[in-house]
Every structure is written in structure tokens, then in C-alpha cells.
Amino acid sequence: MKKYSLYLTLFLAVLLVACSDDDADLNVAINPDNGGPISEIPSDPERVDYELFSVNDSGVSGIAAFIPNDDGSATVYIELENATQDIHPARIHFGSIEESGSVAISLNDCECKISETVVTRLDNGAAITFVQLMQFDGHLNINMSSSDNTVVANTNIGANAF
Template sequence: MRYFLTSLSLALLVFTMGCSNSEDADVNNPNNPNPDAGIPNDPERVDYDLLTVNNSGVTGVASFIPNEDGSTTIYIKLENASQGIHPATVNFGTLEEGGSIAITLNECECEISETVVTQLDNGTAISFVGMMTFDGHLNIYESPTDGTVIAQANIGANAF
């Protein structure tokens, strides 16, 4: 319940603040000595660097953060993306092989997305440990109507 309330509070904060680049918001402040200030700090989190695809120039980081109940919070922060909405998915297989969608994540709005994952889209339960050994990759798309991949990363077993 605590994670639901935290996620709801974060979503409301993002919604009410919009996509402005406020000088007061550490995540958007280029003078901030800690550019990852918006990413939750957890000593067990695993970060995956998002690589630009299709000459988009979009990069970023996807942080997989373990929760007390065994679920995983996937926090995505994009760099150089338009302020639009960018769908995100976890897919089966490596970047090189490709694969179908395993988990549909919350869309990146204002370059940020946060999703608590407890199962695959097909209903199969998956824990943080399962995510760390998952045979998959993460895709970020141009928009809800344009399925062009703009950033991606191998995750889980494929990242190492």
C-alpha cells in the first residue's frame, strides 16, 4: 500500500507540475551537481544505460529497484527526448534478436516513467530476482502512434 501511495503522489506531482524545466526541480536543473537526483536511491538498484536508436539522440537510464514485497519498480529517465509521451516496453530476447512484448510499462511523460512490476503481461508472476535473470531488453518508442524505437537496452541476463 505504501508503494501505491508513493507512486500516486509522484504521478500527481508530475501531472500538476507539467513538463516545465523549472530551476527549482533538481532533475531538470543543469547546474545540479547530482543529475540523477530524481532517481530513487537504493543500494540494490540496478541501472541500465539506454542507448540511442534510429539517430534519435535519446539516451537515459532505466533503474530496476527492488521493493520489500519482491516486486520491482522500473524507473526510466530519458535524456534529449521530446516532451511528448513515449511508450516503453520490456521485450523478450536480446536487442539483436528482438522479441515480443513481455511487460507494457507506464509511458514516459516529461521524460520520466515509473512502473511497479509484479507480473508479465500474460499474468506470469515475476519478482526482482526474476527480473535480474530475465532474458529481455527494454524499448522506448517515439510516440503512441509511431512505433519507432528511439532508445533501448539489454536487461537482466542479457546485460552482462
Template sequence: MKNAPFLLILFVMALLSSCSGDDIEPTGVNEIIVDQIDYNLIAVNNSGITGKATFTRDSNDNTTILIELVNTNTDEHPAYVNFNSAAEGGPIAITLEPCTCAVSTTVVTQLDDGTPIDFDKLLNLDGHVSIQNSPSNDEIIAVVDIGINAN
């Protein structure tokens, strides 16, 4: 029984660090989604990881990008909106919150260089979303063309 306090602490730590959908919080109070577009992420580099990138505009005119990955683990996956099509590749336009527990939610107001951007400008962006393997491995594991590049 000497290990009981240690096991209790270990159990509590595991419980607190587990992944759940409760971690996703809305961007404001009493929001209603007024515009939404979904883009299906496709697996690349034999990752098997797919998912969805959902762009929304709410009644408070907030623009949010929600990434939901499928066939992944709880590892952290950096996520970005890049310029150009996925086939062309391109520099990072917007650094998104990393996908932790297969989910990322980012409220977007500007490009990384400070240029303002909103929902309508994202729909007309020459860009794509890319998901990387890990913070230490920048191999792309999932992509989708967005904006003017989307089919």
C-alpha cells in the first residue's frame, strides 16, 4: 500500500491530461454560425491521416478555423495556412494553433505579417492548409487547397 499515494497522483495526472472534445471553446458568447465552408484534408506521404478544415464566420463576425484530424494519435501536429496551391507549395500565411488531440481551433484576424484577413478574404485566398508530422519533423502529413484553389 506504500504505492497508493503514487498511484492516485498518477491516475489524477492521466485524467487531467486526457483528450476530450470539451477542450474546444467557442470564440464568444451566444454566437450563431452565419457562414461555413468545409475542406476535406487528404493524406500525403503515406501518413493515412485525413480530416476536415472548417472555416466559419459567426454572428459576431469572428472568423475561426477548426481542424479535425482522423487516423492520428494525441501527438501535436503543427498546422498552417500557406500561400499557393498544395501542389505548388508556398510560404506560411497564417500559423494556426497546433492540432493537439487531433483538434485545432484558431480565431483568425490577420496573416502572420500583420495584414488583416477575414472570412471573405480567406475564401478568395490563393492558399492551402498543411498539417505537419510534429514540431520536430516538418514532413507534411495532410493538405487541402482552400480559397480560389478549392474545387
């Protein structure tokens, strides 16, 4: 598990330093085992991936990976496709997409089409674990910008995804 966390950390470090408009650059990191490139996030059989669907004719899609951590918390990793290089707020809301509930967890904004947040608590301070997130009655929204709350991509998560 720690090996995958190292790969993910290295992947994000390369992206933050080399953020550009070229989508091909977003999927390249260095594999420390053989020095070669990694074309995607290493697979972890315990992670749960949710496909982000385009909303409001934005063309933005992507993936939200919920990855369990050794301490029981979860890392939420988001990678957007067809998004601008702008800052895109990411939030987990209560209820399904159709119910459009209030914000439950404010995630780190997507910068250079990427976001990574370790989740241990809801915004109201209540503790939440990876297992509880897998049962959570919620959905994830990606917004256009900090000043424009138009949803550009979303997905149901937890109990609503099944």
C-alpha cells in the first residue's frame, strides 16, 4: 500500500512542477523501480473509482479515485479530462445528484486538472472513514470556477453509486 502512495505522490509532484496545456504531459511520471515512465496511476485493488460525467455541455469528464489509507482515512484523487487549466472547485455533497444536497466535504480544488485530498472529517467536523465513504449517501461535483458554481462534471458516490 505504501508503494502505491509513493507512486501517487511522485506522480502529483511531477504534475505540479510541470503543469502545462499539453494533456499528454499530465499522464507521465517516473517509475522509481526502473526509471521508465508510468502512463497511469498504479492499480490498487482496494481503491474505488467513480467516473465523472460531463454536465451542462461542458465536455469535462474524468475519474475520482477513493483510495484507503493505512489509518482508515481516504485519499480522494481526481483527474479531469477536457478541462481548462483554471482552478475547479471539487465538493462532495449530501444526497444523490438528483437530490442536489448541501456540501458535506470540501475537497482541494482541481489545479492543472488534478486534485488530491486526504479525507478524515466532514465539513461539520464529524469524523468519516474510507469504509463510511463507501456507504455515504452523496455525490461529487466539479464546478467551473471559484466565482462560477456551474457544475461541469459530477458522479454519485457511496451508496448512490450502486
